[in-house]
Amino acid sequence: SKKAIIIGSGIAGIASSIRLALKGFQVELFEANSYPGGKLSEIEIEGYRFDAGPSLFTLPEQVDELFRLAGKNPKDYFEYEKLDVACQYFWEDGTRLKAYSDINRFAEEVQTKLGEPAQNIREALRKSAFIYDSLAPLFMNRSLHQLDTWTNPQALKSYLRMGKLGIFSTMNEANRKQFSHPKLVQLFNRYATYNGSNPYETPATLNIIPHLEFNIGAFFPKKGMHDITMSLYKLSTELGVNYHFGQKVEKVLVENGEASGIRVKGKDQFADLLVNNMDMVNAYKTILKEEKQPKLLLKQPKSSSALIFYWGIKRDFPELDLHNIFFSDNYALEFEHIFKKGTIYDDPTIYLNITSTHKSDDAPEGCMNWFTMINVPNNQGQDWDKMIAEAKRNILHKLNRILKTDVESLIEVEGILDPRTIESKTSSAQGALYGNSSNNKFAAFLRHANYSSSIKNLYFCGGSVHPGGGIPLCLLSAKIMSEMVES
Ligand code: FAD
Numbered sequence: 001s002k003k004a005i006i007i008g009s010g011i012a013g014i015a016s017s018i019r020l021a022l023k024g025f026q027v028e029l030f031e032a033n034s035y036p037g038g039k040l041s042e043i044e045i046e047g048y049r050f051d052a053g054p055s056l057f058t059l060p061e062q063v064d065e066l067f068r069l070a071g072k073n074p075k076d077y078f079e080y081e082k083l084d085v086a087c088q089y090f091w092e093d094g095t096r097l098k099a100y101s102d103i104n105r106f107a108e109e110v111q112t113k114l115g116e117p118a119q120n121i122r123e124a125l126r127k128s129a130f131i132y133d134s135l136a137p138l139f140m141n142r143s144l145h146q147l148d149t150w151t152n153p154q155a156l157k158s159y160l161r162m163g164k165l166g167i168f169s170t171m172n173e174a175n176r177k178q179f180s181h182p183k184l185v186q187l188f189n190r191y192a193t194y195n196g197s198n199p200y201e202t203p204a205t206l207n208i209i210p211h212l213e214f215n216i217g218a219f220f221p222k223k224g225m226h227d228i229t230m231s232l233y234k235l236s237t238e239l240g241v242n243y244h245f246g247q248k249v250e251k252v253l254v255e256n257g258e259a260s261g262i263r264v265k266g267k268d269q270f271a272d273l274l275v276n277n278m279d280m281v282n283a284y285k286t287i288l289k290e291e292k293q294p295k296l297l298l299k300q301p302k303s304s305s306a307l308i309f310y311w312g313i314k315r316d317f318p319e320l321d322l323h324n325i326f327f328s329d330n331y332a333l334e335f336e337h338i339f340k341k342g343t344i345y346d347d348p349t350i351y352l353n354i355t356s357t358h359k360s361d362d363a364p365e366g367c368m369n370w371f372t373m374i375n376v377p378n379n380q381g382q383d384w385d386k387m388i389a390e391a392k393r394n395i396l397h398k399l400n401r402i403l404k405t406d407v408e409s410l411i412e413v414e415g416i417l418d419p420r421t422i423e424s425k426t427s428s429a430q431g432a433l434y435g436n437s438s439n440n441k442f443a444a445f446l447r448h449a450n451y452s453s454s455i456k457n458l459y460f461c462g463g464s465v466h467p468g469g470g471i472p473l474c475l476l477s478a479k480i481m482s483e484m485v486e487s
Pocket of ligand 1: 007008009010011012013030031032033036037038039040052053054055056057247248249250277278279287306308422425426427428433434461462463464469470471472474
């Protein structure tokens with residue numbers, strides 16, 4: 001059978017290995033780390049378990065699809081539940097909101113607490129569904145770089161709807177038109193951060209995202225986010241994929257315009273097909289250094305990054321749920337700091353993810369595992385040690401004010417992830433979470449294609465190529481890529 005080599009075991013690399021194995025390829029996967037999953041991994045600190053990166057799980061059927069494709073029952077490998085409350089929101093003035101997944105209940109909550117007409121919520125989510133239904137078939141399930149994507153009937157339908165898809169206004173402008181209460185504008189603006197963008201610049205088309213969380217649902221894997229990695233890793237090994245851990249690929253071998261293999265630890269390995277899952281910017285700087293560079297693409301601004309404190313907290317907080325947001329009082333200024341000044345605002349919006357609320361063995365009894373995250377600029381060489389110390393103080397003060405407690409005295413263990421360590425652990429350029437930012441309307445068109453236009457037999461998957469970052473899109477990149485490959 002034909003042999004395929006995959007570089008990187010991020011979630012898209014694993015999904016690609018499954019799809020290629022099912023197409024009959026003998027798949028060899030080379031991973032620099034000693035573990036699979038890239039950003040989607042876990043850490044353990046003295047009895048506390050934390051999902052290291054992603055915490056929000058949407059579109060679970062994309063994971064299920066891989067098991068089904070292999071003729072397996074997804075439930076034998078991977079289980080998840082739908083959340084009743086997608087997220088809890090806290091403000092400094094004491095306002096608290098629960099985003100129930102039941103839209104009518106959420107609309108009622110918003111009407112009671114903020115006086116926002118329930119109709120506005122229903123209308124916003126209807127528009128969100130409309131964007132999704134118009135764009136998903138065109139942009140998410142197909143390659144943007146092949147002519148038939150642009151000439152099929154579905155594309156024509158999307159062109160006709162262009163005006164209604166929010167391409168010509170920003171997310172913030174659209175949300176200000178949609179909602180009367182500023183807290184709701186803020187809540188819906190937050191969805192821009194789901195792909196590391198700025199709601200004051202990104203096109204309103206990104207209002208596609210609430211549809212995923214409300215209309216389709218937010219989910220939690222019963223064994224934690226890391227189980228997405230582990231269950232798919234298990235399936236791929238069962239299909240015969242060979243993983244080579246601790247093997248950092250040094251070079252893609254190209255002969256006569258055709259990818260022929262890779263160099264690892266000075267040794268050449270040959271294959272009929274090559275798939276790169278490594279971040280594209282760093283790939284062109286390292287393993288593709290000698291090849292033609294897509295300059296325009298490499299220059300694109302990157303998405304934001306994150307600063308995370310993994311805190312073991314020796315107390316229970318019944319008022320906290322799986323996903324909790326503590327909003328900044330000045331959202332516009334916060335994003336100005338992240339995207340214009342390259343710094344961290346002193347009143348940051350805090351995201352607290354606590355998996356022990358749903359998976360009790362993630363923390364000792366009576367304790368909680370707090371994944372405490374703020375959005376920060378990507379790494380441009382700032383003085384991170386200083387910025388992290390300041391951010392920690394500001395985060396603690398804010399949580400103390402809103403939760404009326406002294407958080408610092410409750411912290412038993414601490415781990416930290418910042419833009420520098422995100423880059424060193426996963427090769428993500430500047431530690432960006434989602435590849436290029438979507439802060440301008442052409443961003444979607446400027447992602448790298450799922451294949452190389454200059455090197456034959458070289459394909460791409462992962463968060464820095466089409467259709468984009470985040471678990472669902474990474475899984476789709478593997479699907480789009482594998483559909484281009486002839487077995
Ligand atoms: P990556 O995870 O980027 O992995 C690439 C792999 O390639 C790594 O394992 C790396 O070691 C390996 N590699 C690189 N270079 C080489 C080489 N030369 N040789 C061998 N191996 C190499 N998404 C969501 O859907 N929901 C969320 O809530 C969410 N939150 C996030 C929070 C954080 C803090 C982070 C960091 C990301 C978050 N994301 C979220 C985004 C999501 O994690 C990513 O989009 C996705 O996991 C990227 O997968 P990938 O396949 O592109 O590979």
